[in-house]
Amino acid sequence: MKKKVVSILLVTAMVGTMAAGCGSKKGSDSKDEELSLSVTTTFAGEDGNAPNYKEAVSAFEEETGIKINDSSAVSDETFKARIETDFQAGSEPDVLFFFNGADANSFIEEGKVISIDDIRAEYPGYASNMNDDLIPASLVDDVKYAVPVNGYWEGLFCNTEVLDAAGVEVPGADYTWADFEADCEKIKAAGYTPIASALGEIPHYWWEYSIFNHTSLDSHLEVPKSVDEGNGPGWVEGMEDIKKLYEKGYFPENTLSAKDDETFALFTSGKAGFLIDGSWKVGGIASACQSDPDDASTLDKDKLDKFTVTYVPTNGERKATDLIGGLSEGYYITKKAWDDEAKRDAAVKFVEYMTTDDMVAKFAQHTASALKEAPEVDDAEFNSLQIKAIDMMAGVSSLTGAVQDIFNGECRVSTFDGMPQIVTGEVSAKDAVAEGLEMYAEQTAE
Missing domain, CATH: 3.40.190.10 (Periplasmic binding protein-like II)
Structure with missing residues (x-):
């Protein structure tokens, strides 16, 4: 095929x-x-x-x-x-x-x-x-x-073994935030962790998509001048969405102190249902399904078949099929x-x-390219998760770059390093965003 x-x-x-x-x-x-x-x-x-x-x-x-x-x-x-x-x-x-x-x-x-x-x-x-x-x-x-x-692209990886146990269907192209919260509640009730994420170390993906849900395709890469202008209110709403997920107990109990590899292990070991990450994680999940992480020939295909990747839930103007990537x-x-x-x-x-077309096809595999023409590739060249990623990408309506790549350096500290304080209520989302934007304004003015 x-x-x-x-x-x-x-x-x-x-x-x-x-x-x-x-x-x-x-x-x-x-x-x-x-x-x-x-x-x-x-x-x-x-x-x-x-x-x-x-x-x-x-x-x-x-x-x-x-x-x-x-x-x-x-x-x-x-x-x-x-x-x-x-x-x-x-x-x-x-x-x-x-x-x-x-x-x-x-x-x-x-x-x-x-x-x-x-x-x-x-x-x-x-x-x-x-x-x-x-x-x-x-x-x-x-x-x-x-x-x-x-x-690259960033999508929603799913452990279907967990989803099946909780009576949750794999999300589709019309997946909403309300659907997502309902699914998380089912997963939690079934005794699993809904979301694998180390908010205290790597809040990046949730930060990005939560903001994207309150901006637009045309404006997402615009860093607001202040917390009350442009995308400013949307940034605050995004942080508050993460806080609500935390308050509902959808993240691991130790999400504020855990390392990323710990929460990733929750996902790959069948203890967590969802994981937002990048296209590079396809390889990481495959490695976790190998008896020898460095030897692809030891892949447990049945275990890998329990994973898939789909679209990130929407909570605003963007469609679920509008992904972060580029x-x-x-x-x-x-x-x-x-x-x-x-x-x-x-x-x-x-x-x-x-x-060349052939070389790019070899390097890009299941990710993205800028080629004019697309070759057909044999399924035999890919593992099951790579094939699912290719199928998922066939339904993508757009890819938008990550605003955090522009909003980088010290200005991210208040909302990245400060995510634990935001979700626990020690610092308001508005104050944290305002602090970062003020620092960004100072940096760009220099």
């Missing part, structure tokens, strides 16, 4: 193939002897695509003769700081796979990466297999620099490489090679 891999907004494509280097002035089959490129990506460590990346790099080197000096590393705050330091010191790589949000602002402001339009002026076919409407633009100048590969990273070509004629052509070839 064949299924279509989904892209951002509706169902996007990934069919067909695109020859590597199709936009290059030189043929993709020509050898560039003794030429090397420095490349840095986030495909490292436990990233599921790290093996795919290594395999692709080896194939590129064999095909072109271009040596890749790779310095990829796990994405964290230390890595982000390293990238910023490298640009400041003039030691940035020739090609960089990196975030396209606020983390890229500094090197874009300094003109140290080349826009897709400028590259197309010399290489007309560059990223021509991508839907330009889906390529994220820079927050600095609304210009597109990074060619995306795989994206294409948060992509390939940049730096000015340093562009100004070197030999490296310019090699860098274009490398990015084109890493963003």
Whole structure:
């Protein structure tokens, strides 16, 4: 059986193939002897695509003769700081796979990466297999620099064993907040924890969706000027929704002190019904169903079949099928490489090679892409939860980025770190939101 891999907004494509280097002035089959490129990506460590990346790099080197000096590393705050330091010191790589949000602002402001339009002026076919409407633009100048590969979505994972025991059906595309609360009550009455979440450590997903339920597709990424303006009241209502869920006892008893891996274990061990998390959690759930977490061949397929993923309940203007998600990273070509004629052509070839339809399909799998055309994929290539994720994404009406990626740093402390105080009533939701917005206003004014 064949299924279509989904892209951002509706169902996007990934069919067909695109020859590597199709936009290059030189043929993709020509050898560039003794030429090397420095490349840095986030495909490292436990990233599921790290093996795919290594395999692709080896194939590129064999095909072109271009040596890749790779310095990829796990994405964290230390890595982000390293990238910023490298640009400041003039030691940035020739090609960089990196975030396209606020983390890229500094090197874009300094003109140290080349826009897709400028590259197309010399290489007309560059990223021509991508839907330009889906390529994220820079927050600095609304210009597109990074060619995306795989994206992400955030959805509602369900343990169907728990739901069945409580007489709850798997939520569908019209799932409302009232439906959700009724289901949580049934799950609680059956002796299970309705929601697996460590509010004291990782309130991120509930924070985001609770706010999204009180904003709109067009305005969600707008940080309000104050608690009483724009989306301000919606942010407060969102925090109060979480507080109500806490007061009704729908979170784990130790949700304010537990670690995320503890509450995740509640979910995977059949003690909690719902979990909001990202597309990356598909792999984590599969690993939890393996006798050896590092060996996919030990997967207990019957256990994995008890999990599914669906849409997050709506409590406002958004449809349940409007999810948080997007294409948060992509390939940049730096000015340093562009100004070197030999490296310019090699860098274009490398990015084109890493963003062909087939390559993107391999990296994106059940997540999201910006491809124009979508390939059909064989169910045999995916486990049951991945197939359910693909089916779920086929019904998505839109993907909107996370406002917390804009509202980052110290301004999030009052509502992220301060979530325990909000839900227990020590601090009012309005005061907590106001504190964060005031700090954000100060940061952006500097």
